[in-house]
Amino acid sequence: MLLKEVKRYWNKLETENLDMCASFTLFRLLKNNNFKFKNTNVLDVGFGEGQNLVEFKKRGANIHGIELRKEKIKKIIKLSKIKKNNFYHCDLNISFPKLNKKFNLIFSLDTFNYLTRSKQLDFFKNCHNHLKKNGFFLIHYPQMQLIKKKDKDIFDYEISDKNYAKSYFFEKENPIIFLKNKDIIEIINKNKKRYKLISSIFDTNTVSKKNSSKLTINRFLLFKKN
Numbered sequence: 001m002l003l004k005e006v007k008r009y010w011n012k013l014e015t016e017n018l019d020m021c022a023s024f025t026l027f028r029l030l031k032n033n034n035f036k037f038k039n040t041n042v043l044d045v046g047f048g049e050g051q052n053l054v055e056f057k058k059r060g061a062n063i064h065g066i067e068l069r070k071e072k073i074k075k076i077i078k079l080s081k082i083k084k085n086n087f088y089h090c091d092l093n094i095s096f097p098k099l100n101k102k103f104n105l106i107f108s109l110d111t112f113n114y115l116t117r118s119k120q121l122d123f124f125k126n127c128h129n130h131l132k133k134n135g136f137f138l139i140h141y142p143q144m145q146l147i148k149k150k151d152k153d154i155f156d157y158e159i160s161d162k163n164y165a166k167s168y169f170f171e172k173e174n175p176i177i178f179l180k181n182k183d184i185i186e187i188i189n190k191n192k193k194r195y196k197l198i199s200s201i202f203d204t205n206t207v208s209k210k211n212s213s214k215l216t217i218n219r220f221l222l223f224k225k226n
Contacts (some may be wrong), residue, residue: 003093005175006114007068013067020048022055023079023109026138029220030105031050034138034201037061045123046094046111050076057082066090066097075098093119096126103130113177120187123149128194131225137195141179141218143202145169159204159215169214183223195223 030037038060044053047065050072057063057080064086067073072088088097093116106127115123127137146164148156156163170176188197199222204215 002116002177003091003173006093007091009173009175010068018049020051020094022051023071023140024217025220026052026107026109026140027055028050029138029199029201029222030136033136033222035105037185040069041101041132043099043101043103043106045106045108045127047076048072048084050079052107052109062086062100064088064101064103066092068092092123096122099130101130101133103134103135104132105138107136107140108133109140112139113141113179114175115177117183121190124187124191124194128191128225133225135225136221137225138220140200140220142176142216144178146215146217148213148215163179164215184219188221191223194226196226198222198224 040061042053042061042063044050044056044063046067047053047067050065052219053063053065053076063080063082065076066075066088067076068089068091070089073084073089076082076087077084088099090097092113093113108123110125112120120138124137131137144166145168146159147167147169148164149162168178188195199220201220203218203220205218206213206215
């Protein structure tokens, strides 16, 4: 059921054209953990608009990507001027693509949370198989959403129960999975022989057009290959 819902949802967004910028948190986290950008092989799984891959290319990395939507692959080829063989059209809820390279970094933002439970486990395994020695593996997912309670000062910045309440506000047709901490811990524990967790951080973003009434808490988990 989830497999069909995910494919249907993203197919509807095949031709959307979002004005996106690279993730500041992603690049800060990598730099803080001494990742070397120049001449490294980087794989972005579920690259969307391709904004992060473009930034990696600017920093001297060799970029590759996996994406469910064919139009996004066409877009990144045009933006990056990189040969199409570096990009793979794939539905990760069906299979992982055959890759003929090893990577210094494999990362995935807002994609892991659209995979079935069994494919989440497969994803950790497949990425490990395609990482170089001491390679980095990063996943990002929305951990929680909060909405500001009514009649609060518009300049309040304290994120607490006093000001905010839990409320999932993505559109109903979005089949996103909000991963529970216990599920993530279980996945990490099952992969202890493959990876060492070296950093767990979060950032926040507002999605309201008018003000900061809606917040999404995003979790970043950075691993290193054992």
